[in-house]
Amino acid sequence: MTNANDKRTVHKLDRRAVLAGAAAIGALAAPGIGRAQTPTIKVGVLHPVTGALAFSGGQARQGAVLAIEDINARGGIRSMGGARLEALLADAQSRPDVGAAEVDKLNEAGAVAIVGPFASGIALATTQAAARHNLPHIVDVGVVDQIVTRGLSNTFRFGPGLATIVDTALENLVRINDQAGKPTKTVMIVHEESAFGSGMATTLNQRLPQLGFEVMETIRHANPTRDFSNIVLRIQARKPDLIIPSNYYDEYVLFARALQQNRVQTKGIYSILGGGASSYRFVKEFPQAADLVMDCNHWFDPRKAASLALKNRIEAQGLYFTYEVFLAYSCMLLLADAIERARSTDKAAVTAALASSTFSDHIMPYGPTRFVNGQNQGARPVVTQVQQRDIKLIFPVEFASGNPVFPRPVGRG
Amino acid sequence: MSALLSVQDLVAGYGPAPVLHGATLDVAAGEIVALLGSNGAGKSTFNNNVCGLYRAWAGRVSFGDDDITASDPARIVARGLIQVPEGRRVFPNLSVRENLLLGAYRRGHANRARNFEHVLETFPRLRERLAQAAGTLSGGEQQMLAIGRGLMAEPRLLILDEPSLGLSPLLVEEMFALIERLNKEGLAVLLVEQNVVQSLAIAHRAYVMENGRIVLSGQARTLADDPALRKAYLGM
Amino acid sequence: MLEFQILLPSIVNGLTLGAVYALVALGLTLIYGVLHIINFAHGSLLMAALYAAFFAHAGLGLDPYLAMPLLAAAFFVVGYALQRWVIGKASHGKDQNVLLVTLGISIAIENLALYLFRADTRTIETPISYEMLDLGIALVPYPRAIGFAAALGIAALLWWTIERTDLGRAIRAVAKERQGAKLVGIDVDHVFALSFGIGTAVLGAAACLLLPSFYVSPSVGNVFVLVAFTVVVLGGMGSFTGALVGGLAIGVTESVGGLFLGQQLGQLGIFVIFIALLLFRPTGLFGSRLA
């Protein structure tokens, strides 16, 4: 009865609610009503599945839903008599205000916690809305540091924040550059205009010179940008050793294509939270453009069997195994572990269990889980490189599945 | 002689109040019939409903053997009932040539080249202006163009709504002479005018409309001598 | 200075980019010029056309350039039907209702695509995707060079249709003088729908030219729609020559503006020109042939 496609556990917010109004919702929220046989635990899965962020939101939702299937297949929450998890799906429509409204809806529908909501801007609103209900909220993706620095005791971020990502990226950059005999001196940064790209560029401009790199130029572009030819022209004219791009997938595709069309030769492309270089879709569709591109990003632990199993399942569905999927997947496992230890669906108990979590059964290349002010101290990004049409993990060394190829051999790419 | 156009008890208007309160009128083949009346008497409402631009509230319009009461303008044009409207309604952004060509859009397409020449012979002034945008023509030239455009459709009946409006006396004279000539060539004309004297001079029969009703009708010559008409129009 | 070294190639880039803008704007300007409505569904119709081109390639193996006439025809039918039986019927001739109806259509189409195709960004590769045409002063990717030439061709074809055929004369007649048009027997509703259909057909063609150098996703229409409005205003609402020249001008502005002001602010130039033009010369650079 537990085949992978069993969707019976996916509870839909039904139309009764809208008809019956607030009172009915109160009743609906009471646990166990109408489902006396198998106890269920409702968890909110909140992502922007429509609007501008729909792709990432959809991927993340898929990851969370698969995690719930796996948890239920393994016997549910054992400490609570094998209670099954039930996903309450919600759509933030790529807007913070809608996301916040959905949090309330989920709370009333009886969610014990929320996993979501992919984007920083939305996360700021949803964590706060959840805080009003003392509803635990696990942020799957959303790198802006303010998410966990506002003292919200219900908010937990399993993945790394922006500062950590930049630290890791630079640490590895110095390492591979040193290993190769310091071929890289000059850098150009090409980043998108919103929170993560701009935040990144600011930090890089402070840190790179201290590490001995010269930032020749920082190019900020709008979302959407329809044409990258001029940016490529500038790069060709300046001839930097290294390009550091930081953009969303759509722009990254256009950028990479323009680089390739113009046969731009640099010693390397070292992207940070790039839209393309750690995307299997990009590698498949643009094998040449992707070749040897490095990316510091969220990534799964390739040495774990569970990660590869999950990857295969996702790909069997015709989807790509992107960071949204495995981060949301891991976050849902983290939540299940907390409920298991809390032995309760009490929000405060689950919050406490999360705060004291040492969860390790995930598929991320992380150190031991330890939350300080809601931020997982064990979280770290990794650096990947596209090699032979595959994405290899090259840093940190202890998780590596391949060695960096740097600088890029002349004539390749 | 059976009527070419026959309108019976036409009631029509815009919005809540009727403008026409049951107008009855007919035009026989080969006739010039004048429909006279002051501004706002309902003459244009009458035309527009006959030509299908608006749906009449009540009454019946037939043309030839067809009931056209509920027809759309395209079908009415196809049957040969052509209106040259008040204010000319030429296509200001199109050249004179294009305006004329479009006259044969629905009807008369086969003989378009021949009719085009014929119109230019009738209105030599248009030939000089062929490439000019119609919006830049003078009022008189626009009136000629509008009539020419109407002729391009090989009309069986031409409704002319205030063709003398805004023209100089000399041009008005020319215009009426032209209408007479076209009629001599066999064209039936319904002449809707404020210009009482000259209209009556060329018309066979006439109707006088006031406030949406036909108040006088008869042979043009008889009406011209009617003191009631003179008083109504000159206050004398 | 770097900016001046790459000024020429960047102008060439702007021109090829502008050709795409012009293509998208051509349909919009026709629809505005004739029906006097602002079609908010234009962007989502472009998106639908891009998907059609994508699936023609991915599913039927049809090269987008070969699919062009097919898509143009299909989207002509779509546009004709939309205007004749949805927009025309539902709007009751009121501007605010046209706005609501086209907005509603746009929301529906965009999300239908999301539902059917998911939000994935999709791209195609053609044999010439990475070939470059060497113009001496600049290298231009073939897909964009073709797009540029085709944009000129389509604009010329439209111009010819509008200026030299009976249908075109009827369209222009309806644009300016509906009553007069009815009196020469032109079926105005039919001409409205035809114009909308032609405007949409151009999107079908535009999609085939755009796809090889761009991507498609359910929200891709928004990438072009504001720019297309700008082009239409710049060129004069209803003017084809205007849309073509306006598109090229906007492309160059964006490109050169980006060069000197930074990529992000390059788009500012577009809107500043747009506002200045609206204020000082609302008929656009080329006046208007239709409206």
Add this chain to the structure above:
Amino acid sequence: MSAWLQRALLGASLLAALAFPLVAESGFWIKFAFTTLLFAYLGQAWNILGGYGGQFSFGHALFFGTGAYAAAIAQTAFGLNPWLGLPLGALAGGAVGWAAGYLSFRYGLRGSYFALVTLAFAEVFRILANAVPFTGAGVGLFVPLQPGWAQLQPGPIGFYYIVLALVFASLWFAWRIENSRFGAQLMAVRENEAAAAALGVDAYALKVRAIALSGAMTGVGGVLYVQFYLYIDPSLAYGPGISVEILLVPIIGGLGTIFGPLIGSIVLHAASELARRIMGDAPGIHLVFYGVLLVVMVRFLPDGLAGLLRRKRKAEVPRNA
């Protein structure tokens, strides 16, 4: 409807509105009500200019975003109390409104041209907000979380009452417009600018006043939004999405009517919620339903919902009389 019955109905709705948070224990419905009322208020602001004045703006995000940023910047950079942010937002929104009106009406822009220029103004501000440092550029601005009435973060119920008060104020204001010289002249300009001018109405000055007022009201809405969500970024503030959402409300509800925006906002938000619940979770499908619903509504209610509810005063104006 008799005046007595009308008054009784109004009183009952007022009571219901006041009692709502006490009855609805549901945070979701309170937030739903907050959003609905916020857009009823913003829609009313738009209605002043668009409904009563006949000038369709496609760029009300310009005022919304300016109000939101003004208050957020004043608060984060200068420590201004957000209560003072409300008048500041009004001032900023009003000033931008005045400037936009001065530019566009001075040059005689009307109809589609006016609509497009407001859209462009909002875009310019969006691009600028993305580029300049004091708006936090693309990162956006975070308003510190300081719950409590003192910092204008009174919690959902508190916000509900604040926005309810704003809605009442805006209803009263619309009523005033309908019953004042300003409003009478504004409506006259909407109906026929030349005829109004012939009667001594300075249409230009009137329109500038209307857009400044509308901008000020909208600015206050922006401040409230930022206080509620504690975050603003350029596309939230100045994106076309917010402009469209604001203008849909009065058009659906009934242009140039007192209760049109309120009705419109309720219907739109209910429709959107209904669509989600009926169509389920599959991404997009509920918005397809919503889009189709919009078209169908216009097809059968060409004068907006208020056209149904109120006595039909607007008879068809003859098009070719």
Add this chain to the structure above:
Amino acid sequence: MLEARNVTKRFGGLVAVSNASLEVAAGSIVALIGPNGAGKTTLFAAMTGFHKPDSGSVTFDGADITGLQPHEIARRGLVRTFQIVQPFGALSVRENIAVGAHLREPNRAAALARAGEIAIRLGMGNMLDQPAATLTVAGRKRLEVARALATSPKLILLDEVMAGLNPTEIDEIVPIIRAVRDAGTTVLLIEHVMRAVMRLSERVYVLNQGRMIAEGTPQEVAARPEVVEAYLGHGAAQRIASVSA
């Protein structure tokens, strides 16, 4: 009180009004007649700020008002009506008239009250709450006059207020116009209905093809053959003469 001197107005190549002058003495009723398209309405528009004259000047109450904005001219007490009626369609008759009353009366209630009085004076008392769009042609014409009167003008320019009215309605409106004058408002009217012109006006100007071709008392003007010809077409004078003979 009002003096137009050598006013010329062109539209593109078309000269609509050419070097036309007229004078209106305070307290009089003056008529401006001429065939359709003669330029009467254009001259009105040029005097009230809707068109800027290409040359010539307009003085009102001793001040030069050439080129002022329409609302500025209206505020000085010179108000026009429109030949093609321009009601505020969505507003009621009372509200329409109140827009005029608001020129001098900021208070809403007072303006509405004044609107009511004026409507009654013009025989529209029973239509006060009707939307203007539902009025008949005659009703709209009256509304034009009522709105203009509500501004308490010194001089009112009436553009064909009788066109489209039936004889009974014309007989009703003639005394109203006279009463307007008697109440202290000078009247300049464009009219086609000669019967009314003859009865009402003290002085008549005749405009044809943009030029002033005659002026004088109604009887003087009606007797001049060029006027009759301008009206009824070329040759009409002889024909009428022969008929009446």
